[in-house]
Amino acid sequence: MKAAFPNIANIAFEGPKSKNPLAFKHYNADEIVEGKSMRDHLRFAVVYWHTFRGTGSDPFGAGTMQRPWDDGTASISNAQNRARVAFEFITKLGAPYYCWHDRDVAPEGKTLKETNKNFDAVAKVLKEEQKRTGIKLLWGTTNAFSHPRFVHGASTSCNADVFAFAACQVKKAMEVTHELGGEGYTFWGGREGYMTLLNTDMKREQEHLAKFLHLAVAHKKAIGFKGQFYIEPKPKEPTKHQYDSDSAACLNFLREFDLLPHFKLNIETNHATLAGHSMQHELEVAGAAGALGSIDANTGDELLGWDTDQFPTSIYLTTYTMLSVLKYGGFKTGGVNFDAKVRRESFEPIDLFYAHIGGMDAFARGLKIAAAIRKDGRLAEFVKNRYASWDTGIGAKIEAGKASFKDLEAYMLKKGEADPSVSGRQEYLENLINEFI
Ligand code: XUL
Ligand code: CO
Numbered sequence: 001m002k003a004a005f006p007n008i009a010n011i012a013f014e015g016p017k018s019k020n021p022l023a024f025k026h027y028n029a030d031e032i033v034e035g036k037s038m039r040d041h042l043r044f045a046v047v048y049w050h051t052f053r054g055t056g057s058d059p060f061g062a063g064t065m066q067r068p069w070d071d072g073t074a075s076i077s078n079a080q081n082r083a084r085v086a087f088e089f090i091t092k093l094g095a096p097y098y099c100w101h102d103r104d105v106a107p108e109g110k111t112l113k114e115t116n117k118n119f120d121a122v123a124k125v126l127k128e129e130q131k132r133t134g135i136k137l138l139w140g141t142t143n144a145f146s147h148p149r150f151v152h153g154a155s156t157s158c159n160a161d162v163f164a165f166a167a168c169q170v171k172k173a174m175e176v177t178h179e180l181g182g183e184g185y186t187f188w189g190g191r192e193g194y195m196t197l198l199n200t201d202m203k204r205e206q207e208h209l210a211k212f213l214h215l216a217v218a219h220k221k222a223i224g225f226k227g228q229f230y231i232e233p234k235p236k237e238p239t240k241h242q243y244d245s246d247s248a249a250c251l252n253f254l255r256e257f258d259l260l261p262h263f264k265l266n267i268e269t270n271h272a273t274l275a276g277h278s279m280q281h282e283l284e285v286a287g288a289a290g291a292l293g294s295i296d297a298n299t300g301d302e303l304l305g306w307d308t309d310q311f312p313t314s315i316y317l318t319t320y321t322m323l324s325v326l327k328y329g330g331f332k333t334g335g336v337n338f339d340a341k342v343r344r345e346s347f348e349p350i351d352l353f354y355a356h357i358g359g360m361d362a363f364a365r366g367l368k369i370a371a372a373i374r375k376d377g378r379l380a381e382f383v384k385n386r387y388a389s390w391d392t393g394i395g396a397k398i399e400a401g402k403a404s405f406k407d408l409e410a411y412m413l414k415k416g417e418a419d420p421s422v423s424g425r426q427e428y429l430e431n432l433i434n435e436f437i
Contacts, residue, residue, distance in 0.1 A: 004069045004085040005349060010092050011357060022353060027364035029094060033371045034326065042363055043335025045097035045138040046090050049104040050309060050341035051352055052082055057344075064347045074107040076118055080125045087129040093356050097138035099186075099337050100126075102173040103146065112165070116172050123176045130180060138184060138335050139230065139266075139294070140177035142169050145190025145238070153191045155212035156205035156243065163208060170212075171219055178225040183333050184294065185225070186266050187213065188232040193239035206243055210257035217262045228333035230266035230293045233282065235275040237307050246275040247285035254291075264293025268339060269317065270300040270307050280320040287328035294334020295321065297359060298341075311340040311359040315437055318366025319373075326370055336363055369436045378432060382425070389421065 014023035029039040055063030069085045071078050083105065090098055106122040109115040130136065144154035144166045152158050154166035170187075177185050192209055194200040213229075220229070231254070235245040244250050247265055254260040265286040272282040286292040298309040299317065312318060325331065338359055342351045373379055389395045394411055397403040403411075412418070 001081070001084050004088055005092060005353075008092055008350070008353060011094055011353065022357070024357060024364070025361050026368065027357075027360040033367055034374070036330070038364055038367060039096060041330060041367055042360075043097060043138065043331050044095040044360055044363075045099050045335050045337035046086075046093065046095050046356065047337060047339050048086060048098060048100035049143075050339065051089070052086050053104045054341045056342075056347055061344070064344050065342075066347050067349065076107070076121050079106050079118070079122045083122055083125045083129060087133050087135060089352065090135050091133045093353065093360075095135070095356070095360070097136050097183075097335055097337070099138050099140070099339075101141050101143040102169060102176070103143040108147065112168055119172060119176060123179065127180055137177065137180045137182035138337055139186045139227070140173055140180070140182050140184075141186040141188060142166070142173045143190070144169055150191055153193070153205070153239075154189075155209050156189075156192045158199075163212065167212065167215060170216055174216065174219060174225060175223060177227065178223055182227050184228040184230055185220075186230040186232055186294075187216070188234065188266075189242055189244045191239055192244065193236075193242035195240050206253065207257075209243060210253070210259065213257070213259050213263075217259070220262075228293055229263045230334070231263050232266040232268060232271070232296065233275070234268065234271040234307075237274065246272070246277060247282045247291075251285070251289050251291060260289075260291070264291045264334070266294040266296060266334065266337075267292070268296035268298065269312065269321075270298050270309060271296075273300045274307060278320070279317060280324055283321065283324035283328075287324055292325070292328045294331065295325075295336055296339035297321075297336050297363065298339045309339065309341045310343070311338060311355045312362050313358055315362060315365050315369070316433075318362045319369045319433070319437065320366075322363070322366040322370035323373065326367075326374060372436050373433070376436070379429065382429065386422065 008022065012023055013028040014020055014025065016025045018025055027038060029037060031038050033041060054065060056065040057063045070082060086098065102119055105126065106119040109118050144150055149162055149165060150157070152162065155163050157163055174185055189209070194202070194205070216229070231244055231250050233244045233246045233250045234242050236242060243253065247267065250265055251260070254263050267279065267282045267286055269279045272279045275282070283292060297312045299312050299314065301308050301310060338356065340355065340359065342355045346355070390399055394403065394408070
C-alpha cells in the first residue's frame with residue numbers, strides 16, 4: 001500500500017528546546033515518572049471516529065477535510081484501506097492504543113446480517129494491523145445514535161424493537177472488541193435521554209437502560225470478555241437531558257440498579273464543562289467512589305456552549321487532571337483517549353499530527369508537573385493539616401462512630417464555642433501551583 005503520510009517520519013522526542021513542529025518536546029515515552037514510564041502512565045489512544053471519519057462539517061457547513069486516501073465511498077475496500085492508513089498514522093505518532101465505534105470502522109449494510117459481515121471484513125484488517133504494529137485497542141463502543149432508527153434513543157427507546165436492535169449491535173461490537181484483545185468497552189448513551197418530558201416515562205426508560213446494561217454484563221460473562229466496562233457521562237447533546245448526565249448521576253444510577261461492581265467511568269473534559277463542572281470535579285467524584293476508569297481528553301471552547309471536541313492544550317487542565325489520576329493510583333485499564341477533532345479550518349492531513357503531538361505534550365507536561373507537586377508535598381501537607389482536628393480528640397471519636405449527638409452536646413456545652421480554625425488560603429495554594437507551571 002502507498003504510504004498516506006510519505007513525508008512524515010516517526011515522531012521523536014527532541015526535548016523542550018526543539019523547534020521542530022513534528023517532534024515531542026515533553027512526551028518522552030520511556031522517561032520514568034513516579035516509578036513508571038510516561039507511556040504506561042498516559043496510555044494514549046487515538047480515536048478512529050474523529051481522526052479517520054471526521055469530515056469537518058458543522059451545523060452550518062459541509063465537510064472540509066482533505067483525506068487523499070479516502071475514495072468517499074461506503075465500500076468495504078475503502079474501509080479496509082482507511083484502517084491501514086489509521087495504523088500508519090498511529091505508528092508514526094507512537095500512541096500505544098486506539099478506540100472505535102462499530103460504525104466508524106465498517107459501513108452499515110442493508111440488514112443486520114450484512115452489517116455484521118461488513119464489520120467482520122474490516123475487523124480482520126484491524127486484527128492484522130494490530131498484530132503487525134503492536135498497537136492495541138483501549139476500548140470499543142457502539143454507535144447506537146446516528147441511524148434514524150435511534151431517533152427516540154436505543155435502550156431507552158419507546159419501541160422495544162429498537163432496544164433489541166441495539167442489543168444485537170452491542171453484542172456484536174463486544175465480541176469484536178474481545179476478538180481484538182480490547183482492554184475495555186464503553187457505553188456512551190448517545191440518545192439515552194429525552195427531548196420533552198411530555199412524551200417520556202422516565203422511570204420506565206431508566207429501568208430499560210439498566211436492563212440493557214445487565215444483559216451486557218451477562219453477555220460479557222458468556223463470551224469470557226475480561227475487559228473493563230465504562231459509562232461515559234454527558235449531560236446533554238444531542239438530547240436535552242441525557243440520563244448519564246454527570247459522574248454523580250452515573251454512580252447513583254449504577255448503585256440503584258446493582259451495576260456498580262461491573263462499571264467504571266470514562267470521564268470526558270468537554271462533557272464535564274457541559275454539566276457545569278470542572279474536569280477535576282468529575283474525576284474526584286469518580287475517584288472517591290473507586291470508579292475512575294479512563295478519560296476522554298477533548299476540551300471545549302470557553303466562548304462556545306457546545307461540544308467542540310478540541311485537543312487539550314491547557315497546562316492547568318492537564319496538571320489538575322493528572323493530579324487526580326495519580327491521587328487515585330493511575331490508570332489500570334483505561335488511558336488518555338483524545339476523542340478530539342481538528343478544527344474545520346485545519347483540513348490538511350498534517351494537522352492530525354500537530355493536534356495529537358500538542359495533546360500528548362500537554363499531558364506529558366501535566367504529568368510531570370503533577371508529579372513535581374506531589375514530590376514537593378506542600379499541597380498534600382496543607383490538605384492533611386486542614387483536617388487535623390479529625391485526627392485526634394472529638395474528631396477521631398466522630399469518625400470512629402464513638403460519639404452520639406448527646407456526647408457532642410456534652411462536649412460543646414463544656415467547650416462553649418467552635419473555633420473557625422484556619423484560613424482556606426486559596427490564593428496561597430494557587431500561587432503554589434503556579435510555582436510549578
Ligand atoms: C460524544 C462522545 C462519544 C463517546 C463514545 O460526545 O464523547 O464520542 O466518547 O461514544
Ligand atoms: Co467521548
